[in-house]
Amino acid sequence: MRSDPHRKGALIKWMLGRETPRHASPVSSMRGFWGLMSAYWLSERWREAWGLTLAILALTALSAKASVWFAVTSGELVNGIAYFHHPTTPTTLTSLLTTAATLAAIAILRDAGFTAVRHFFSTTLHRKWREWLDRCFNEALLDSNHTHFHLQQIGSDAAGSAIPAPDNVDQRIQESIKGMTGGALGLAMGIAGVVLSLGFVGSKLIETSSDVRGLEFLGSYGSACVAFAAIAIYVPLNTFIATKLGGILQRLSVRMQWAEGSYRTELNTLLHRSFHVAVLHGERAQKVVNKRRYLDIDQTWTSLNRVTAVYMGFELVHNFIGSRIVAYAPGLFPFVDNKLSLQSYVTGAELANALITECSWFIHVMPDIATLRANARRITDLAEAIETVQRPQEFYAQTGPSEFRYGKQDPVLGLTVQHIELLHAGVDLPFLAADMLHFLPGEWTLVIGDSGSGKTSLLKAIHGLWAHGRGAIVAPRHVRSLYAAQDVKLQTVSLKDLVCLPDSVDEHPDNCVAAALHKAGLGELIEELSKDGRDGQSWDQLLSGGQKQKLVLARILLLRPGLLFLDEATSALDTQGVHAFLHAIKDHCREATVIAVMHDVSPIQSASGVDFFDSVLTIEKGVAKKNAIAAWRLTGK
Structure with missing residues (x-):
């Protein structure tokens, strides 16, 4: 039966005039840095995310409190040793051993109890966050819209300028998500540790403070103020230096990611054209290509190793000066003036050292978090591209009708x-x-x-x-x-x-x-x-x-x-x-x-x-x- 072509054309226009509603992709909220950071905690698995987060915060607080106990007990132990042969008030061997055992118990509780258990919870959170992000991106890529296909299309505009798809999608989903989640959790834990240490350790440092010669106007808060001032100058200055070195590490890490991805892509492509290479005896030409790809990796790796070595030396010097000079210097003058007992001096120095260690956390992990923003950017760019191709024609319209x-x-x-x-x-x-x-x-x-x-x-x-x-x-x-x-x-x-x-x-x-x-x-x-x-x-x-x-x-x-x-x-x-x-x-x-x-x-x-x-x-x-x-x-x- 023949149909009226005009009627058929009108029917087609009517049907095609109806627009299909656009549905947001599973990663639509992750197109910005903070959206990516918060998505898991606002998802359907918020109970899991917040439960692990609160457990980590609680263990971080206990670890900070244990640092206070450790500093106080360290002061008691040193003071006990110093007075062991005192003619009037000697320390007994029993009390000395008890203090030593207490110090060891606190160290074990802090390191094996609070810190190790916190590590287990943090790695669990890392694993679950990464798994959730991986699932979201896989659902977005493998949807009924064939997003994975559209993302791989490369075109050019009228001027011939290339508009490529996101490169190395596999690296973005695997390595970038893993690095970003690990770096973000580490950064958050470091900030939490600094804040809690300032509360617990700082208050105890103030409690054990005494006046300092020349700073009588500060009263009994003199040594604490000097310690805080020394930490406030020393740690930020070194953090600034670490940030500059970290910026170089970040750029080299991003370059390394690109070079590794390029080489991996070439090797994967070889597997698909292996027969053609073999039948043409093209192994020599392929060796040249592989060598050129790996040369980029080797050169970038060389630069990365140099900067890493410089950073390692800087970090070791920072640790020595902080723990042996900056921590012990503020209480030295009150101790010399006999305004602080040996026990109070050692306790204050240990507290200052604990505070320096916590506040220096950014320096210690800078190589690990140097690529956090770079990894996050690669993920948010992919999320942006995925959301863009939810309407493929708008995506393709960038390079032609x-x-x-x-x-x-x-x-x-x-x-x-x-x-x-x-x-x-x-x-x-x-x-x-x-x-x-x-x-x-x-x-x-x-x-x-x-x-x-x-x-x-x-x-x-x-x-x-x-x-x-x-x-x-x-x-x-x-x-x-x-x-x-x-x-x-x-x-x-x-x-x-x-x-x-x-x-x-x-x-x-x-x-x-x-x-x-x-x-x-x-x-x-x-x-x-x-x-x-x-x-x-x-x-x-x-x-x-x-x-x-x-x-x-x-x-x-x-x-x-x-x-x-x-x-x-x-x-x-x-x-x-x-x-x-x-x-x-x-x-x-x-x-x-x-x-x-x-x-x-x-x-x-x-x-x-x-x-x-x-x-x-x-x-x-x-x-x-x-x-x-x-x-x-x-x-x-």
Whole structure:
């Protein structure tokens, strides 16, 4: 039955005029530094996040309090040793040993109890925060919008300037998230330690203070004020120096990340083109490429090692001066003037040393947190890119026209492609155009044309996976679509998973999957449905190109799509195999609309001479035209 083209065009415009609401991605709140930092604590797992955080804060407070106990007991021990042979008030051996045992118990409680347990809670929080972020980014990348695909597209604007996708997405999700979460937790714990130490240790330092010669106006707070002043000058000055060195470390670390990612990408690419390198004996050229990639790593690593060595020396000198000079100097004059007892002097010095140690935390961990902002920036940039491609056409519009419109219509109307034009980035002239292409239910259409004419590009555009161009694509409503590509890449899952994709294995009984494999000519694999490979190799490594295409046929026979796209899906099969492939679809998917790209059109008839295809879509000189198979035969193949 023919339909009114004007009425059909109006219907298409009405359907395409309805906009699909935009849904925020799982990482939409992480496009800024503070949004990234707070997302986990505001998520559905806030109880877990805050519970671990409060436990860490409590243990940090106890550790700071234990430092006060340690300083006081250290003073008592030194004073006991000094008075051990005093003629009037000697220290007894029992009291000396008791004080020593108390000091050891406090040290064990602080280090093995509070600090070690805090480390366990902090690493647990690190692990759970990282796992949550990893899950969020994986959900965002592997959504129904095909975000992972859109992010990898690289185009150029009209001036030819490249607009690349985020580089090394794997490094951003793995190394950057791990480094950022660890650095952020360490920074937060350090700040908490400084604040709590200022409260506990500082108050005890004031309590043990005495007046200082020349600073009588400060009264009994003299030695404490001198200690605070010394710490306030010494620690910030060294922190400033550490920050400058840390900035150099950060830049070198970012450069190292880029160099490592570039080398890793080259090695991964080699694995995909290994056969071509081997058959061309291209190992020598590949060695040159690998050497050049690694040279960048080596040079950056050399600079990084130099700065790290300088930083290590600076840190050791800082620790010595802080613990042996700055900590003991403020109380020296009151002790010399006999205004402080030895016990009070040692206690005050130990308290000052504890305060210096806590306030110097930033210096000690600067190499670890030097790349915090850099890692966070790489993550927030990825989150921003993910959110951008939630509307792919707006994303692609940055590099050229992207004005495709997609809609649904009654299944009896089939698939309609109207006023389609396909373009390359930065080019205004379309390389493929068609006014109206209509594919009826059950119709088989053969797509032919020269290499590079746009056959595969047309199929990608119908699926919303072509970047630039314009036109309307209206698919049949509630009809399953399946795309079978020439180059079959199999995921590392079970054989049953591979046949059932995109469905879950629970949706299809084993006997149905086995029957599909048998019909596709892979009956010998039926006993291995639950396995994800054999002898340590995945199915992608084990199966030949022809077997992979037969596996795709098994998927078609199992899922029985109503709309099937075959993009050179039989290229690895011989003529007999192609006949069997197409016959199986004819026999078991009788109502399917099939659109097939084929370079070799000799097997388009069955062995008995019956045509598999009803029509031919020819792409010639940038124009796509569709004719009945009989009319095409009259014009010549």
